[in-house]
Amino acid sequence: MDVYSYETSKSEEEMDVRKGPWTEEEDSLLKAYVNIHGEGRWNSVARLSGLRRTGKSCRLRWLNYMRPEIKRGNISLEEQLLILELHSRWGNRWSKIAQHLPGRTDNEIKNYWRTRVQKQAKQLKCDVNSKQFKDAMRYVWIPRLIEQIRASSQSTSGQPSTISSVTTESGSVQVDPRLLPELSGTSSDSQVSDLTDCYNPQSVSNYPNNLRNESGLAGTWGRDELEEQSNGWLGGGGGGGDSSMETVWNEENIWFLQQQLHDEE
DNA sequence: AAGCACCCCAACCGCTTTGCC
């Protein structure tokens, strides 16, 4: 059955439940109701607001689209970094990840992951959960994102900044200072696999060595190659702080990574 | 200009978790 056709099944017809895209009128009804009665009790919202929607549908519409704090537009470098980091830690716990990205919804993050990150894993002919792909994120993309954020932050503020207090051009994302150290591990003399290395500028410059020790992927990568590639991925060679993923996921770099991965097989 | 392919994301579904009686 086509759920977007506004046709309803027999049981739904009896309940007169509406499906498909929301109209402006429905949005207004929902907004008015929530403004008066607040969030929660979504089945009541559906019943009492005059909307012919399920409570579930009302909740989803409000949380993913109508909340005033919802942020729209490109995912910033900081947000990309957080998503990569948090996903490496928690996996597909989208709502948990979303809690650390103010204004972003779990749905949006999930979509981002699927359309951008998983797609690249596919192009690399490796599983998004494979060690190779995780290593690529962990030792290349994440460190480069951090460098990129630092660079853009310094250029806009004129002052050095720590990763935990970076503010984007959009001004809307603050990286939770408590979060990244936690993610980075707790030991100051961390192991090579510890992400602390990634947050240490000096260590970042040494990550190919870490890779050789820790990652199967790294064995074939030289330091210069790796840095050159990661520059390209993040547009570091001239992108000038472009937060678009287009600069990260370009064909040349995908091809290069494919070569590395196949060498490992 | 038309057709096609691809991508993004809003919205759905089914399952799980939580809260209440």
Place this chain on the structure above:
DNA sequence: AGGCAAAGCGGTTGGGGTGCT
């Protein structure tokens, strides 16, 4: 403790927009 309803969550779908031929 058990049952039920509501809320929350993650996976999936498909419409619409856009770029390419």
